[in-house]
Amino acid sequence: MSSIVRTLCPYCGVGCGLEAVLQANGSYKIRGDRAHPSSLGMVCVKGATILESVGVSRLTEPQWRRKLTDDFQPIAWEEAFNLLVEQLNNVRQEYGSDAICFYGSGQLQTEDYYVAQKLVKGCLGTNNFDTNSRMCMSSAVSAYQASLGSDGSPCCYEDLELTDCAFLLGTNTAECHPIVFNRLRQSHKRRGDVKLIVVDPRSTPTAAVADLHLAIRPGTDIDLLQGLGYLLWQWGKIDEVFIQQHTQGFEQYVQVIQNYPPEWVAQRCGIAVDQLVQAAQWWGNAERVLSLWSMGVNQSAEGTAKARSLIDLHLLTGQIGRPGCGPFSLTGQPNAMGGREAGGLAHLLPGYRQVENPQHRREIEDFWGLKPGSIAPQPGRSMWEIVTGLEQNQVHFVWIIATNPLVSMPHLERVRAAFQQSPFTVVQDAYAPTETTAYAHLLLPAAQWGEKTGTMTNSERQVTLCPQFLSPPGSARPDWEILAEVGRRLGYEAQFRFATAAEVFQEFVQLTQGRVCDYSGLSHERLARLGPVAWPCPADTSDGEAVRVKRLYLDKQFATPDGKARFAALRSQGVAEPPDGDFPLVLTTGRYYGHWHTQTRTGRIPKIQKMHPEPLLAMHPHDAEKLGIQSGDWVRVRSRRGQVRVKVMVGEQVRPGAVFLPMHWGELWGVQQAANELTHPQSCPISKQPELKACAVRVEREGKDDFRV
Numbered sequence: 001m002s003s004i005v006r007t008l009c010p011y012c013g014v015g016c017g018l019e020a021v022l023q024a025n026g027s028y029k030i031r032g033d034r035a036h037p038s039s040l041g042m043v044c045v046k047g048a049t050i051l052e053s054v055g056v057s058r059l060t061e062p063q064w065r066r067k068l069t070d071d072f073q074p075i076a077w078e079e080a081f082n083l084l085v086e087q088l089n090n091v092r093q094e095y096g097s098d099a100i101c102f103y104g105s106g107q108l109q110t111e112d113y114y115v116a117q118k119l120v121k122g123c124l125g126t127n128n129f130d131t132n133s134r135m136c137m138s139s140a141v142s143a144y145q146a147s148l149g150s151d152g153s154p155c156c157y158e159d160l161e162l163t164d165c166a167f168l169l170g171t172n173t174a175e176c177h178p179i180v181f182n183r184l185r186q187s188h189k190r191r192g193d194v195k196l197i198v199v200d201p202r203s204t205p206t207a208a209v210a211d212l213h214l215a216i217r218p219g220t221d222i223d224l225l226q227g228l229g230y231l232l233w234q235w236g237k238i239d240e241v242f243i244q245q246h247t248q249g250f251e252q253y254v255q256v257i258q259n260y261p262p263e264w265v266a267q268r269c270g271i272a273v274d275q276l277v278q279a280a281q282w283w284g285n286a287e288r289v290l291s292l293w294s295m296g297v298n299q300s301a302e303g304t305a306k307a308r309s310l311i312d313l314h315l316l317t318g319q320i321g322r323p324g325c326g327p328f329s330l331t332g333q334p335n336a337m338g339g340r341e342a343g344g345l346a347h348l349l350p351g352y353r354q355v356e357n358p359q360h361r362r363e364i365e366d367f368w369g370l371k372p373g374s375i376a377p378q379p380g381r382s383m384w385e386i387v388t389g390l391e392q393n394q395v396h397f398v399w400i401i402a403t404n405p406l407v408s409m410p411h412l413e414r415v416r417a418a419f420q421q422s423p424f425t426v427v428q429d430a431y432a433p434t435e436t437t438a439y440a441h442l443l444l445p446a447a448q449w450g451e452k453t454g455t456m457t458n459s460e461r462q463v464t465l466c467p468q469f470l471s472p473p474g475s476a477r478p479d480w481e482i483l484a485e486v487g488r489r490l491g492y493e494a495q496f497r498f499a500t501a502a503e504v505f506q507e508f509v510q511l512t513q514g515r516v517c518d519y520s521g522l523s524h525e526r527l528a529r530l531g532p533v534a535w536p537c538p539a540d541t542s543d544g545e546a547v548r549v550k551r552l553y554l555d556k557q558f559a560t561p562d563g564k565a566r567f568a569a570l571r572s573q574g575v576a577e578p579p580d581g582d583f584p585l586v587l588t589t590g591r592y593y594g595h596w597h598t599q600t601r602t603g604r605i606p607k608i609q610k611m612h613p614e615p616l617l618a619m620h621p622h623d624a625e626k627l628g629i630q631s632g633d634w635v636r637v638r639s640r641r642g643q644v645r646v647k648v649m650v651g652e653q654v655r656p657g658a659v660f661l662p663m664h665w666g667e668l669w670g671v672q673q674a675a676n677e678l679t680h681p682q683s684c685p686i687s688k689q690p691e692l693k694a695c696a697v698r699v700e701r702e703g704k705d706d707f708r709v
């Protein structure tokens, strides 16, 4: 192993290059990789401190218990595999494959994802493999598919520097995608003529440096977007040639936007007409408009419609398929993209194929050497359908990998009850305890980032090899190896003969040949030699071409059958649970800069703990005054589903009528402080992504420090 290992940060979807540098004492130090095209040497606090968490509180041996009330007993891997095979065979025989579910994560590597798809969708014959991307990127996936004909973000990070107008919708980029934000902000400062528009009900650090902050009422994004469309259309600031040659559905779109005149829109969104007009002028006058979006858009009961309405504006103004512009979905997790490309949602198959497409199923079955009909023709259970399946005694086996649903899923009380009655739950994690290990019958220790070799793909489609440079603790094993071993023991020796992650990748890339997400020119060997390479990278790509910056749709030929993009032309519905007399405030939830999700890693890093020691309910002074609440007071926040006790931070960070809680505190980190005690599972009907960004709550004062002990 060389003394400098080039790898990728395993936290967010920015995908910063890291170098692990071997020290004289045998330990490693982390620094930014200047040669990584995405991050150019930059890192944020999470990437910089990653090594501090790798050795703490690790799960090191398989453990088992018959009932949730028993204590765990350590067992050998051999016994664990026997148990798994026995359970899988029994459940399949007694209840059929649909009773088996897998729930994975955008933090798995592409190799893990691919082996899991082959095992679950191919060999076990159920499409019940869903991931936490259902709560994260699923609306973006559906929107790209419906509007452009395929998933896959058209843009790249160079566009951050080339754009004249950046439109940030529902993304707190400064705290959640810090290095993307740095690149944008540097160009914004340096050039002086770049307009930065931020749409967010909160005054985030992102909004703080915007030229225009539209603090819209939660859930009114579509009204705003159609209102912008209306003005651009009225002013004739549209690209008629582009619309005519490269789109369909413009007439219906114009009919819909007529219902969104500026006064009505401004009133609905809770902003000034001037602000709306200003945003439309900047969009209309810019040569290149880049929009960035993330969870304020996707985590909505109309998430797909929100994202499609944003794409509509790009189609209306021809702001796509050129450098410096386009609709750019920022992915949350480090390998949410690789996961999508490997087919890691219950309705997908590898290579951006769809379960429901008979031709696609046939191609995969042939390639995997399986009988026709092996892959079930209907999409599997989405994340919430796994929960309802447990409730209805239809699910008898759940295998959870690299995610902590007992903190991250909505309506936690219901999720706890569902898992309480699960006949057999496997939790495969790198750390223990987590809130989810409390509901496991079988615990499997996973080797994590740095302890195994694999690839991850970031928001701009750069694929980076992450080599092993640390030893896994105890008998922890790479996720893909565990899944492949189960496959072999189920009788599929030929399908799972992989000796290395490189071999897994080699097989996966063949299934992307000729698809939008073409990886077929990539291999571990090539990535090790060239460094990160973005897809598309077809098999015949030269080394020089491989490392060139890439965008999709430069020829304006979209991935639809006729090559034309589709206007969505949708009307807004608003939030699924509007505030009312009993629950008068809208709770929105999200992230702090230093913490990563459920804190399994960042909660164990002192520097980060110090930065964010506790969750705070952000509340506008106007609402606080009405309730007689001051900063530092303890309050009880109630929704129709549960309650939390937290301290309040009064300030103008949120607009009146809205409150904000971070999502990071599960039971292990705070008593009754999980935001998801309050949220509901109502979801976008197309993407099945739940509305984690809005539920109705009321806040009651509890007096100072009542609950400190």
Ligand SMILES: Nc1nc2c(c(=O)[nH]1)N[C@H]1C(S)=C(S)[C@@H](COP(=O)(O)OP(=O)(O)OC[C@H]3O[C@@H](n4cnc5c(=O)[nH]c(N)nc54)[C@H](O)[C@@H]3O)O[C@H]1N2
Pocket: 012, 013, 136, 169, 170, 171, 172, 173, 175, 176, 177, 199, 200, 201, 202, 204, 217, 218, 219, 220, 221, 294, 295, 296, 297, 331, 332, 333, 588, 589, 590, 591, 592, 593, 594, 595, 596, 597, 693, 694
């Ligand atoms: N520090 C940190 N960074 C992370 C993560 C982390 O845990 N910590 N996680 C990663 C992951 S997986 C993800 S998905 C991303 C998420 O990245 P972001 O999406 O940027 O983060 P969030 O805080 O979830 O939500 C973004 C913003 O949406 C706003 N919002 C709420 N409701 C609405 C609405 O109706 N309309 C609009 N326009 N905005 C609304 C919220 O106020 C919030 O500021 O971050 C990634 N990066």
Ligand SMILES: Nc1nc2c(c(=O)[nH]1)N[C@H]1C(S)=C(S)[C@@H](COP(=O)(O)OP(=O)(O)OC[C@H]3O[C@@H](n4cnc5c(=O)[nH]c(N)nc54)[C@H](O)[C@@H]3O)O[C@H]1N2
Pocket: 105, 107, 108, 132, 133, 135, 136, 137, 295, 299, 332, 333, 401, 402, 403, 404, 405, 407, 408, 409, 410, 428, 429, 430, 431, 434, 446, 447, 448, 449, 479, 589, 590, 591, 596, 597, 598, 599, 600, 601, 663, 675, 676, 679, 692, 693
């Ligand atoms: N209210 C509310 N809820 C939300 C959100 C929100 O904004 N608001 N955001 C949603 C979004 S966008 C997301 S992405 C989810 C995230 O939610 P989760 O996925 O539940 O959060 P993490 O803490 O990242 O969980 C990852 C788990 O994987 C483990 N792990 C790390 N590396 C490995 C590995 O290599 N192998 C294995 N097997 N395990 C590993 C970690 O120890 C941890 O237990 O939360 C969702 N929930």
Ligand code: SF4
Pocket: 009, 010, 011, 012, 013, 014, 015, 016, 039, 042, 043, 044, 045, 046, 047, 048, 177, 178, 179, 180
């Ligand atoms: S911006 Fe994201 S990828 Fe980059 S160092 Fe921070 S957490 Fe890691």
Ligand SMILES: [Mo]
Pocket: 135, 136, 137, 332, 333
């Ligand atoms: Mo996410």
